[in-house]
Amino acid sequence: MKELSINFLGYNFKNPIVMASGTFGFGREYGEFYELSKLGGICVKGLTAKPRLGNKPPRIAETPMGMLNSVGLQNPGVDAFITDELPFLREHDTVVIANISGNTVEEYVEMTEKLSDAGVDILEINVSCPNVKAGGMAFGTSTEGVTAVTEAVMKKATSPVMVKLSPNVTDIISIAKSAEASGADAISLINTLLGMRIDTTTRKPVLNNIVGGLSGPAVFPVAIRMVWQVATAVKIPVLGMGGIMTGNDAVEMMLAGASLVGVGTACFDDPYAPLRITKEIEEYMERNTINKISDLIGKVNTE
Amino acid sequence: MVYTTVAKISGLSGMSDPTKRKMLMPDVFLCEIVDKKTLADAVVSITVSCNELARQSSAGQFLHIKCGETRLLRRPISICSLQGGNIRFVFEVKGEGTRWLSEQEIGDELNILGPLGKGFNIPNGKIIVVGGGVGTPPMLLAAESANGKAKKTNRLAPGESRKNDVIAILGFRSADRIILTEEFIKICEKVIVTTDDGSAGIQGAVTKPLEELLKSGEYSAVMSCGQLLMQKAVADMCAKYNVQCQVSLEERMGCGIGACLVCACATVNNSGTTAQDSSGTVIENTEMSRVCIDGPVFNASNVIW
Numbered sequence: 001m002k003e004l005s006i007n008f009l010g011y012n013f014k015n016p017i018v019m020a021s022g023t024f025g026f027g028r029e030y031g032e033f034y035e036l037s038k039l040g041g042i043c044v045k046g047l048t049a050k051p052r053l054g055n056k057p058p059r060i061a062e063t064p065m066g067m068l069n070s071v072g073l074q075n076p077g078v079d080a081f082i083t084d085e086l087p088f089l090r091e092h093d094t095v096v097i098a099n100i101s102g103n104t105v106e107e108y109v110e111m112t113e114k115l116s117d118a119g120v121d122i123l124e125i126n127v128s129c130p131n132v133k134a135g136g137m138a139f140g141t142s143t144e145g146v147t148a149v150t151e152a153v154m155k156k157a158t159s160p161v162m163v164k165l166s167p168n169v170t171d172i173i174s175i176a177k178s179a180e181a182s183g184a185d186a187i188s189l190i191n192t193l194l195g196m197r198i199d200t201t202t203r204k205p206v207l208n209n210i211v212g213g214l215s216g217p218a219v220f221p222v223a224i225r226m227v228w229q230v231a232t233a234v235k236i237p238v239l240g241m242g243g244i245m246t247g248n249d250a251v252e253m254m255l256a257g258a259s260l261v262g263v264g265t266a267c268f269d270d271p272y273a274p275l276r277i278t279k280e281i282e283e284y285m286e287r288n289t290i291n292k293i294s295d296l297i298g299k300v301n302t303e
Numbered sequence: 304m305v306y307t308t309v310a311k312i313s314g315l316s317g318m319s320d321p322t323k324r325k326m327l328m329p330d331v332f333l334c335e336i337v338d339k340k341t342l343a344d345a346v347v348s349i350t351v352s353c354n355e356l357a358r359q360s361s362a363g364q365f366l367h368i369k370c371g372e373t374r375l376l377r378r379p380i381s382i383c384s385l386q387g388g389n390i391r392f393v394f395e396v397k398g399e400g401t402r403w404l405s406e407q408e409i410g411d412e413l414n415i416l417g418p419l420g421k422g423f424n425i426p427n428g429k430i431i432v433v434g435g436g437v438g439t440p441p442m443l444l445a446a447e448s449a450n451g452k453a454k455k456t457n458r459l460a461p462g463e464s465r466k467n468d469v470i471a472i473l474g475f476r477s478a479d480r481i482i483l484t485e486e487f488i489k490i491c492e493k494v495i496v497t498t499d500d501g502s503a504g505i506q507g508a509v510t511k512p513l514e515e516l517l518k519s520g521e522y523s524a525v526m527s528c529g530q531l532l533m534q535k536a537v538a539d540m541c542a543k544y545n546v547q548c549q550v551s552l553e554e555r556m557g558c559g560i561g562a563c564l565v566c567a568c569a570t571v572n573n574s575g576t577t578a579q580d581s582s583g584t585v586i587e588n589t590e591m592s593r594v595c596i597d598g599p600v601f602n603a604s605n606v607i608w
Contacts, residue, residue, distance in 0.1 A: 022563070023558070023562065024562055025561065029558070029561045029562040029596070032328060033560075045564070048579075050579050051576065051577070051579065052578055052580075052581075053569075053578045053580050053589065053590070054567060054581065055581045056567075056581070057554050057555070057565070057566065057567045058554070058555045059565040059566075059567060060376070060563075060566075061555070065375060067557070069557070069565055071563070071567075074567065074591050103583070209581075216375050267562070268375065268377070268557045269369070269376070269377070271331065271416065271558075272331070
């Protein structure tokens, strides 16, 4: 029997696969396809202090082996999440991670208090959403911004806190270190890379928001590089994501230093992606006589 | 690269406790192409064979079709007709994905997630179906379903040969873009064709003959699919004559099942909730519905155009 479970921030993830925020809603839709308890964990759709309608469509554009999105944090707000969605997620034996995004530091703190009280397992602090005008990535692109949000959140959080970083920065290591120094319990990365497409017939941007976040296999090598850089620079654990489509991709991500692996865009191609990827990880372990998946974390040989 | 799981084959599908999974559920199917025709320039009809998919499908629903291994996103295409275990869809070649799809041949297999979405709620009484361009195909199944419902509700006596009370208004750019009219003629009491340039049928918009019909007061409902501006005009016309109207909307999609929120459509929500728009302004009585699962068919009166 292969040991797929990972202990991360004191929680037992039954496998390293975590559904990435924004691609899996609050689990209800994919929960019609398979039991959510088969998943290591679920990062819920990004929450804001107040309900948000998001950006005008079109919100998606295909790119070579990837896609741009500009949803703009459409969500029912943190209060509705706690009353209407969290009880449903709690019916399933999987780790629930609440992703939060604020316009201001105060909003991050307000949501942290509410979600800690509601007993979500882990908080994911989104300082990296590229699709909103205020807050979001504005905090995540400077060490000062990351420090301000993280320090404020850590004062009020009773659940462990993971900071989700943006790849749209020149020095990911200094940003990651500032999150660690501010008390973050873990780091997740990468959020989407800012991108743009233009319709050559109409000469208009494909996305109504003009720019959007790139995800999918196209970003995978960038994600591997950044996870490796961050994991070697900080002592806190890392959840790695960005373009994971196969079990082999997931293993690569763990070798780069990720303790957990986020899967998102893959579901649009294959609703069963997390289950298939988990199965493929097991097959890799069989082939390579690895008994514990945790033995792979950070084991890339750069000598 | 072969990423996609065909659940039935891999054994990943469904719940270990079967009572938790609904009897009828969309899933991923591998479907063999059994027929393929070109209906007009760059408009292709493909029929696939898949009992389970066909059995679950209804008018107004769509299939989310994988278009080759190098494209990440599936293409949503409406169901045009159902016959036994066969399911037919018609699409226009617009980009790389649909081009790939148009190059598949009889005997090839397609990876299809479906059937998806909320289809038409087939109304009672005399009905008008309106189709514009490549929005015409789903209206064929809608007309057929309305036909079937009329028969079931004894609007027609057994053995009566008169076609039932469905009228089709089909609008196209020009005569060479006309598709599927013979098939509508088989199942509709009357088929009215309009073209933008007058090269066939009535010149002008579908709303011209629509208004004539609505004025008669004989029709209880309109179902429609086509470009947004046409549908808005149809919806406005129905509102003017106080006739119920359902519209099938189109939007670029991601997951197709309601999780990713990319195919948004503003709709009326009178529950008293408020939400901020992207500039932070508080908007009342509005929500962003998901075209893929709350639609693609909406009551026109709920759509904020």
